[in-house]
Amino acid sequence: MSPQDIRMSGFQSRSTVDEALAWLDGAVQEIPQQVEEISLELSHGRTLAERVVSQIDVPGFDRSAMDGYAVIADETTGASDYNPIRLQVVGDSMPSNGYSGEIRSGQAVRTMTGAPIPRGASAVVPAEYTEVVDDNVLISLTVGQFKHIGRTGEDIQIGGTVVDAGRILRPQDVAVIASIGQAKVTVRKQPFVRVIITGNELVRPGEQKRPHQIYEANSSLLSGTIPRDGGILESVRFIEDSESAIRNALLEPGADVILVSGGSSVGAEDFAPGLVARLGELPIHGVAMRPSSPTGLGRIGNAIVVLLPGNPVSCLCAYDFFAGRAIRQLAGRSKSWPFRTIELPLGRKIASAIGRTDYCRVRVEAGKAIPLAISGASILSSTTRADGFVIVPAASEGLPAETPVTVLLYSELFMTN
Numbered sequence: 493m494s495p496q497d498i499r500m501s502g503f504q505s506r507s508t509v510d511e512a513l514a515w516l517d518g519a520v521q522e523i524p525q526q527v528e529e530i531s532l533e534l535s536h537g538r539t540l541a542e543r544v545v546s547q548i549d550v551p552g553f554d555r556s557a558m559d560g561y562a563v564i565a566d567e568t569t570g571a572s573d574y575n576p577i578r579l580q581v582v583g584d585s586m587p588s589n590g591y592s593g594e595i596r597s598g599q600a601v602r603t604m605t606g607a608p609i610p611r612g613a614s615a616v617v618p619a620e621y622t623e624v625v626d627d628n629v630l631i632s633l634t635v636g637q638f639k640h641i642g643r644t645g646e647d648i649q650i651g652g653t654v655v656d657a658g659r660i661l662r663p664q665d666v667a668v669i670a671s672i673g674q675a676k677v678t679v680r681k682q683p684f685v686r687v688i689i690t691g692n693e694l695v696r697p698g699e700q701k702r703p704h705q706i707y708e709a710n711s712s713l714l715s716g717t718i719p720r721d722g723g724i725l726e727s728v729r730f731i732e733d734s735e736s737a738i739r740n741a742l743l744e745p746g747a748d749v750i751l752v753s754g755g756s757s758v759g760a761e762d763f764a765p766g767l768v769a770r771l772g773e774l775p776i777h778g779v780a781m782r783p784s785s786p787t788g789l790g791r792i793g794n795a796i797v798v799l800l801p802g803n804p805v806s807c808l809c810a811y812d813f814f815a816g817r818a819i820r821q822l823a824g825r826s827k828s829w830p831f832r833t834i835e836l837p838l839g840r841k842i843a844s845a846i847g848r849t850d851y852c853r854v855r856v857e858a859g860k861a862i863p864l865a866i867s868g869a870s871i872l873s874s875t876t877r878a879d880g881f882v883i884v885p886a887a888s889e890g891l892p893a894e895t896p897v898t899v900l901l902y903s904e905l906f907m908t909n
C-alpha cells in the first residue's frame with residue numbers, strides 16, 4: 493500500500509464542508525475561463541461571455557404603430573365624431589415599401605403597422621377613427637405629435653448595451669440580440685463532464701439481474717443534473733472494479749470534470765481515491781457530513797475530480813454540494829444552489845452532531861417542513877418522496893421542532909450567474 497492508501501484502514505480525519513468547498517472553488521478558479529463563438533439559435537441557456545452592444549438603432553426609422561393614416565398632427569386639432577376633418581389620400585406606406593413623397597397640408601397617407609412614416613407626417617390616426625369617401629378620408633380623432641409613431645431608436649440605441657456579460661441567456665435575450673442583426677454570440681464554454689460508474693454488482697436497467705445484483709441508478713441521476721448545471725455529459729463509462737480500467741478512464745483526455753460514482757470509500761475494491769491521489773492530487777477525502785462522508789475532491793491535470801459515494805442519496809448529495817457547484821462555475825454560472833428556497837418551521841426535530849453538516853430530506857406539508865422518517869443514504873426513494881432538503885450546519889447539534897428552516901426545493905430551479 494502506498495502512504496496514501498487508506499483501504500480497509502478507515503478515514504483518519506475528515507475535512508469540514510467549508511474546507512472542501514474552499515479547496516474546490518480555489519481549484520475551479522485556477523482553470524482559465526474558456527469562451528466560444530456560437531450561432532444565436534444554439535445560445536439559449538448559455539452564459540454570455542462578452543456584452544452585446546448594438547451597432548444599429550431599433551427601430552431604424554420612425555414607423556407606424558397602427559394600421560391607419562399618417563397625417564400632420566396639427567391638422568387633426570378639433571377632429572371628432574361630430575366634426576370630422578377631410579384629408580386627401582395621396583398614397584400608401586407599406587412595411588418595407590414606404591411612401592416616397594412628402595405629405596403636404598391637407599393630405600394623408602394610408603399606412604400599415606410597421607411601415608415607415610412618410611416625410612412631413614407627424615402622427616398616425618388608427619383606421620377605427622377614419623372613413624374613406626372617394627379619394628378622401630374623414631378623420632374623427634384629434635392626435636398629438638408622434639401619436640402612434642414608434643420613434644427611431646426607442647427600443648435600442650446605437651452603442652447601447654443590449655445584454656450584459658454573465659447573463660444566462662433567456663429566450664427574450666436571444667431574440668433581442670437577433671433584433672440588432674447579430675447572428676453569433678460569445679459564450680462561456682460548457683465543461684465536459686465524464687461519469688465513471690464503478691461497481692461489479694451493478695446491472696443496467698432493462699437487463700436481467702441475478703439475486704444479489706442491483707440496478708444501476710446513479711448514471712440516470714447524473715445525466716439529469718449535469719446538463720441542469722450547464723455541463724455537457726462527455727460520456728458515461730461503466731467500469732469493472734479494476735484498478736487499470738479506472739486508471740484508463742481517469743487519464744483519457746477530453747473531460748473538464750470527472751465524476752466517479754462508487755468505490756469512494758475505504759473498501760478493498762475502492763481504487764479511485766488512491767489512483768486520483770497518485771495521478772494528480774486528492775486533498776479532500778472524507779468530509780464531515782451526512783450522507784456523503786466518503787466524498788473525495790481532487791484533480792488530475794486541469795480536470796476536477798469528484799469521488800461520489802455509491803449510495804444513491806449520497807451520490808445526489810455529494811453531486812449537489814460539490815460537483816454541481818464546480819460545473820456551474822466552469823459554465824459561467826453562480827456557485828450558489830440552483831434551487832428556490834422557502835422558509836418554514838420544522839414539523840419535527842432533526843438530530844445532528846456538532847462538526848457535521850447534515851443533508852436532511854423534507855416534505856412540505858401544511859406549511860411545515862417535515863423531515864422524512866426513513867432517510868438512509870441507500871433509500872433513494874426518500875429523494876422522490878421529499879419536496880426538498882434542509883441543510884443542518886456544522887455548528888448545530890440539531891434543530892428542535894418549530895425552528896424556522898430554509899428548505900431548498902428540488903423541483904424549483906433558480907439559475908443565476
Ligand SMILES: Nc1nc2c(c(=O)[nH]1)N[C@H]1C(S)=C(S)[C@@H](COP(=O)(O)OP(=O)(O)OC[C@H]3O[C@@H](n4cnc5c(N)ncnc54)[C@H](O)[C@@H]3O)O[C@H]1N2
Pocket residue numbers: 502503689690691693694706707708709710711753754755756757758759762783784785786800801802803804806869870
Ligand atoms: N469503513 C468504512 N466503510 C464505509 C464508510 C466509512 O466511512 N468507513 N462509509 C460508508 C458510506 S457513508 C458510504 S456512502 C459508502 C460509500 O462507499 P462507495 O463509494 O465505495 O460505494 P459502493 O461501496 O460502491 O456502494 C455503496 C452502495 O451503493 C450502491 N451503489 C453503488 N453504485 C451504485 C449505482 N451506480 N447505482 C445504484 N446503486 C449503487 C452499492 O451497491 C452499495 O449498496 O461506504 C460506506 N462504507
Ligand code: MOO
Pocket residue numbers: 782783784785786801803806869870
Ligand atoms: O455517504 Mo454514506 O453517506 O451515508 O451511506
